[in-house]
Amino acid sequence: MLATTAPNSLVMNPTSMLVEMKSFIPSSYTFETEIQKIKQELLQGVLDCSAKDETNEEYLYEMQDIIDHLPKLPEIQQQKLTIPEFDEIEVKATDSVETKKFIRKVNYEFLGFHCNHK
Incomplete structure (x- = not known):
């Protein structure tokens, strides 16, 4: 594995960080599918708003609250002319x-x- 920092250095090497991150993320995982899943759960009101970071958790709860308070769109139905x-x-x-x-x-x-x- 490549070192993300030089010994006794506070500067991170972005290239080596990306290489190391690839080993943690499975090849089948895509951020696009995860984002779509989050959007669907958010619109359906079933999003799990728990997060490791308290700020992110508050943000998720606020987003769910905003979506829940939007007026619901009427169902679109085809009518016979x-x-x-x-x-x-x-x-x-x-x-x-x-x-x-x-x-x-x-x-x-x-x-x-x-x-x-x-």
């Missing part, structure tokens, strides 16, 4: 020419006799 149905508006003899024209236009559009291509 409904086609609106409109009754035809009757044109009366007493209506003005402009009103008759408007009613005919509305009936034409709302009753589905047109295509709205752009």
Whole structure:
């Protein structure tokens, strides 16, 4: 194993530290999967907030508390589309020419006799 420090020195050698760390971390372990696991547990409210460092433990409890107090998102559900149905508006003899024209236009559009291509 490489020495992380020179004899009687306070300066750490980062390269040798990384080499030594690799021997402690199994090759199957990835930080990404661990982070994803923590995120899932945090969102589900089942994260074990105990930690070796008191500051980290407080941080974990605060994060869990923040997540727990966020408003819950509604479940997204696919709904069947409904086609609106409109009754035809009757044109009366007493209506003005402009009103008759408007009613005919509305009936034409709302009753589905047109295509709205752009």
